[in-house]
Amino acid sequence: MKICVFGAGAIGGYMGVKLAQAGADVSLVARGPQLAAMQDRGLTLIEEAGQETTARVRAAEDPAELGVQDYVIVTLKAHSVPPVVPRMQPLIGPGTTIVSGVNGVPWWYFHKIGGAYEGTRLASVDPGNAQWDGFGPDRVLGCVVYPAAEVIAPGVIKHIEGNRFSLGEPDGSKSERALALSAALSEAGLKAPVRPRLRDEIWVKLWGNLSFNPISALTHATLDVLCTDTGTRAVARGMMLEAQQVAEKLGVKFPIDVERRIDGGAAVGAHRTSMLQDLDLGRPLEIDALVGSVQELGRVTETPTPTIDTVLALVQLRARSAGLYR
Template sequence: MRICIVGAGAIGGVLGARLARAGADVSLVARGPHLEAMRTHGLTLIEGDARETLPVRAVETPADLGVQDYVFVTLKAQSVPAMVERMQPLLGPTTAVVWAVNGVPWWYFHRLPGPWEGHRLACLDPGDVQWTGLGPERMLGCVVYPAAEVIEPGVIRHIEGHRFTLGEPDGSKSERADRLSRALRDAGLKAPVRPDIRTEIWVKLWGNLSFNPLSALTGATLDVLCTDPGTRAVARSMMVEAQAIAETLGVRFPIDVDRRIRAGAAVGAHRTSMLQDLERGRPMEIDALVTAVQEMGRLVDVSTPTIDTVVSLVRLRARTAGCLAD
């Protein structure tokens, strides 16, 4: 089994290190100082008090690797279209692309029973670059739960979490999903295969679509956002609007809104990824986390007044800070 990780930053680094430790044939696509550090010194993974450096195959050019059985995409959503052409040498007739990307996936409506089957989300895949270049039939959903960070080039700190939930867009329990699940479990990770990956996507997205933009607008950490009466009310309103959209599309949430907000508060003084991007001057994940939900609301005729307001505000905040993705 040949596994390639495209975007070997924090989460990709955890995957790469764990798989390498387990003896898997894994390679990593990265760039800049992080790539050079992995080439020169190996990939260092810090977990608690343990620190281990593993030799890994790290490249900048995917064409150096050839066809893979599995390609993990662990980039931010807005970075993927520019990589599609470069990824082509990795893709063979049976290659599975494991979509380990936050937010609504561009392939969301692929093999979704009902009137919107095959619908394409314009804000996530302008010009159908991913639909035609990667192909929805290759997609294997993956909801990422671990938290990690690159603390210096070539060094990843795994903060918490071990679960990478897998699922086919059509809900089937496929051999390719089971095979990858076994490989991830051999690497000490949790990798359940679920028949309804979209429910998992929405439960995670519920927090991301509200807490991320609100943190960028206020500078507040999760514990404050979820307990301050004003921001909690805004987040809750956004989540209720999103729930109406998801339920129209057939999703049934296993928890309620208030429990999800309490779970966010329990994380503590965490700075969301969108706030971190803003502070570091990097493009912010607005479309995959928020705009796509707004677009889906239009599609299913569910009004989203709070989401609409927050999208407008956070896009302007990103533009004025030079952090609006192209």
């Protein structure tokens, strides 16, 4: 089984080291100082408990150097994927599975969902249908990424917490390809359950990303603060309740309520969200997949989203003012 991780940042690097340690045939696509460090010294992982390991991994900037893969696990930021679809083609053969480990509403969301919305395309996450046409939705295997990790130096990944990568077919089946990848990830010490209702998990994670990320970028507050401050908690609650209305129209079942989800965010502590980190580091913000997509789904399902619309407009302007949003 040949596995390529496309996007060897924090999460991709974490997966790459764990797979390499387990003896998997894994390669990584990266660039810049991260790629140079991996090629020179290997990729180092500092685990939760502090133990440090280094793995020699095959890494390249040009996917053509790596050849056709059985699985391509995409761990880029959502807005970074459509522009690189043409570059990824050398990795894709007749039997290649694209594993979409990207935050937010996935581009394949309406593939094999059934009903009136079957086949709907989402411009906010797949402008120009780049992924739908360039990969083909039949290739996709969904993935919800739960671990937290960060690149603390080129070629060095610090794992903060979590090791679960939930997998799921768009039609909910337990396919041979899903079970095979689950087994490979499990052998690497990762949890990789195959879920029949992955979209439910997508929304529970999206609940937090949709609200906590833009609010933190606007206020510079950490999770413990924005989830307990009366005002910002109310804004987050409003966004989540609107999103819940949208999701339930699409058949999603939420296993917890809004208050518990916000309390879960507060329990994480003084954590700076990924959007706040990107803002501070001058990196493009993941606004469309996390917030714009839910607004678009509101339009698709004819559901008003006034709180989401307001926060989206504010964070878009904040990002544009910083030169971090198109």
